[in-house]
Amino acid sequence: MKQGKRSVTITDIARELSISPSTVSRALNNHPAIKEETKRKVITLANKLNYQPNLLALNLLNKKTNNIGVVVPEITSHFFAAIISGIQDILNASGYNIIMCQSNESYREEIKIIENLSSVRVDGFLIAPSSKTRKLDHFVKLKNSGVPIVIFDRDCQGLDVDKVLLDDYDGAFQAVDYLVKSGCKKVAHLGGSLSLSTSIHRRQGYIDALKSNNLSVRDDHIFHTKGFKHSDGIRAAKSLLKLKDPPDAIFAVNDRIAIAAMYVAKMYGFKIPEDISIIGFDDEPHSSYFTPSLSTVRQPAYSIGLLSARILLQNLSNPHDSPGFRREIFRPELIIRDSSRLRPDT
Amino acid sequence: MKQGKRSVTITDIARELSISPSTVSRALNNHPAIKEETKRKVITLANKLNYQPNLLALNLLNKKTNNIGVVVPEITSHFFAAIISGIQDILNASGYNIIMCQSNESYREEIKIIENLSSVRVDGFLIAPSSKTRKLDHFVKLKNSGVPIVIFDRDCQGLDVDKVLLDDYDGAFQAVDYLVKSGCKKVAHLGGSLSLSTSIHRRQGYIDALKSNNLSVRDDHIFHTKGFKHSDGIRAAKSLLKLKDPPDAIFAVNDRIAIAAMYVAKMYGFKIPEDISIIGFDDEPHSSYFTPSLSTVRQPAYSIGLLSARILLQNLSNPHDSPGFRREIFRPELIIRDSSRLRPDT
Structure with a gap:
């Protein structure tokens, strides 16, 4: 003052x-x-x-704040921004305000955010957990306090709350199966940090798609980056494409890594898609403007936001004490552009 | 409950x-x-x-919440996300929590956000106003209530508070002056909505750079897009490059529009930079991975965030009633990559 x-x-x-x-x-x-x-x-x-x-004083009386806490690992990514748009469209229409916080993929930050938002008493939480979150005590405590929670995008195994997830496994399987069916014999994977459930599921989809096509899984064709910056992708793609027996296709864990792989492939003289096909994951807004335009797996991020917010609103207006919780899973869509060969049958 | x-x-x-x-x-x-x-x-x-x-009750007593409201037009853009990172690094280190809200470039939303955050009593505000904000009553009311405010990125003329801005005019001038000195005679401008101070200043920098090089300003070489989506840029670039006398250079209001212009130029058979040079504004993370890599104007977004938060902290710990307010202006940096010709003297 x-x-x-x-x-x-x-x-x-x-x-x-x-x-x-x-x-x-x-x-x-x-x-x-x-x-x-x-x-x-x-x-x-x-x-x-x-x-x-003084709404603080009023809130003490009616115990309702009309604020919803939205916690995401990072707001920079197009994916989370699109989810937040969906959340905002539903909650604003219902008279709720959104209070956003980003954990920066930090477990400590996430705990602090949950405590802080609890203390200003938000009516409900929409949370995409950080990649470092192992212990779930802070979520369990929140749940036990009676505040409705919806977890989205990243699963928290062992935490019984409503969840809206994406079938990462299926998206990866679709992409790799397509690459094999289009004639690629040596499909490599540039994966993300294995501390993330999404990276684990995409890796498994890749492995199972190879197996279901009777192709062997080669350890030297799998790299996992620690971060999701272009520079992480550049480093991994260089290691992969310098191999004596390089791959003829790459399935990347996201578009940023895929774009870095395209950059390295061109630098090393590979023709895309003749020598090497590349498919990403996320369908970022600029991905179709690269040369060649990037094939990718599109996630219905906006719809994930809409549904997560709708489920939270239902819980707010009609609290349930039943042991069952909703688990909604979206199926992603494969978008084929010019960075991957055409399937002979298409 | x-x-x-x-x-x-x-x-x-x-x-x-x-x-x-x-x-x-x-x-x-x-x-x-x-x-x-x-x-x-x-x-x-x-x-x-x-x-x-019950921190609500405690807050009623000590009138301090340790929450800082950060209001931005959109969190999707890399620019605002980088500013928020800077803000977060300073405020978290000082024990403050950040409550973020996005106005979606809506004046009504912005008013609602300011009212809501005022009612949960944040200790201070960091605000980048929406592009639709004409009346400043909501900011004036906030200021008169005694809560410290720092405005960043977009100026609010007539509002006397501390401000941290970017010299958009200078960034545009640097880019266009470079294009002319590299031999381009017909530099066009793909500008943004003229409801934004940043777009107005970039346009003026473009015009003045042409004039200072004794080149005429051609109305048929200036297009302003309404939005900042790639599709807005595609539409404007098509109109521009279909002209009987097309430009030999484009200065775009941001990287997204510049990337759309590169896409259209390639589609129409222009060689970049031989036939046409293109320079953007923002230096988005993926801009250097395009073919050719995009020349651009880099804004010190993270530093803008750091300084804005520091000024707010100073106001919180040492409130001033002096009529003078700080007005800090950052100078952007021209980054020359492969989408523009080299200057003969470099």
């Missing part, structure tokens, strides 16, 4: 008009027992003095 | 231990008048019952 400036209270308004604070309060709340003339006077003065109702 | 589950209060703990609520309160606050034995009992039971101190 700046010096000499403090918030105007109901008492200030009451003193100025020589009426009781309770009359001011009822006037502001449009109570029928208060005369119109009084209401007019109170409201005019309240506006003049820049009076702001 | 789920049925049968309500928050544990100090009264519950008091009843269970047969002591007074005020003793419980003082025990939890480590008051010297309370015996260690009692403190131990209270804390043990509070943990067992999952007691959460």
